[in-house]
Amino acid sequence: MQVEVDVPKCVASGQCVLIAPDVFDQRDEDGLVVLLDEHPPAELNDAVRESATVCPAAAIRLVGS
């Protein structure tokens, strides 16, 4: 699975950081999303998918399965 984030769309709800802290973080200056791992290991697929589902700004995109 490949993960993409759309930083300008991010509203800093922080949900992805709670659900998949190994994949997402927040910038210190404004709390917007930082992608830590563009190709997370398969065992994180469910967490990444859930992050994309609950992201209120639809700022997380998944490519491939």
Added chain:
Amino acid sequence: MPSSPSHPAFTLTRAATAPLTPPPLYAQLREEEPITRVSLWEGRLTPWVVTRWEDARTVLGNPAFSSDPSLPGAPTFVKDTPQSPRGFFQSHDDPVHAAMRRTLTREFMIKRINALRPAITRLTGELISSMVQLEQRPVDFVEHFALPLPSLVICELLGVPYADHGFFQTHSKPIVDLTATAEQRVAARDALVAYLLDLVQVKRQRPGDDVVTRLAAQVDDGVITDEDAAALSTFLLFAGHETTANMIALSTITLLQHPEQLPRILGEPSQVADAVEELLRYISIVHGGLRRTATQDTEVAGVTVRAGEGVIIPLGVANRDPHAFADPDELDLQRANARQHVAFGYGIHQCLGQPLARAELQIVLPEVFRRLPDLRIAVPLEQLAFKENTVVYGVHDLPVIW
């Protein structure tokens, strides 16, 4: 649009026997007509209401729907609600909303909120210790715990002296009370803004490690004005006040109604986190729902919502949608997809303070049941006075013994 007998009145009235379940009307509408017109303000407006989780997210995620309460046709709680100063960014659209929200996003970063956890734990312990020393029984859990805890936390975050706590209680009430007039609400809000405007000056002279100090710095950097800083702080004060307070009180009631699930709230951090998500879904305190107005013709669930027409999105109803949550009226603290709830809203306006709300609930609820294992409500559930005509659902008081 004239009133029509075929449009049911928008209601917040729940069945007397089921105070923790949304009004039965909406479950019925969800199956029969998932987007339908309702009558508001005694029939003077007939906005749409959406009752499905998916449609709620569609509307809340679509920038064609405005949050400006002063638009003609806006289905506001109170008729003739004026637009607020831009610091109250929940009622503004982008780009104004985004610019204002962006001044505060870093304050609610997960790592910043995690740094607040020791303070929240300390305040929780102190409040419980004070409460158990009271001589009277029963004790009002709302007055002595649920309300002061989030007040203390938000005052700590902002840098507001707790001595001014009573002032905030008094002036935040009309803002969330649907029976208050538009004038009363504006007057209360203005009193809070005036106080915070003074505090911005105080913090400029004597900076602290707090939000108001950092907002004052953003004023000095030319990002916002003093008035914005005061309005943003006021917005945080009342947004973080009654919401968490009512969530604490209603979660306590809900957990006491489901004693077989209490071990989950006393379990591992991940179990507690899951339990809190389910409580957020099940209780959904913003019971009057969010309000939007279409700025262009937009299709929702097969119906065209015309430009200028309003849509009401009752979050608690979406969170009980069986298409999204299996057995939605059952509390299941292990529910796998509980965090897909829309209790904090959805879209660009989704609650900025949600990491703080989660941290407070994750700390407070286990601590209450650890310290007071024999906690119980002193009266039958049907004798509790629930807050019907308020933006935020809750109980006026909660007499408890232990």
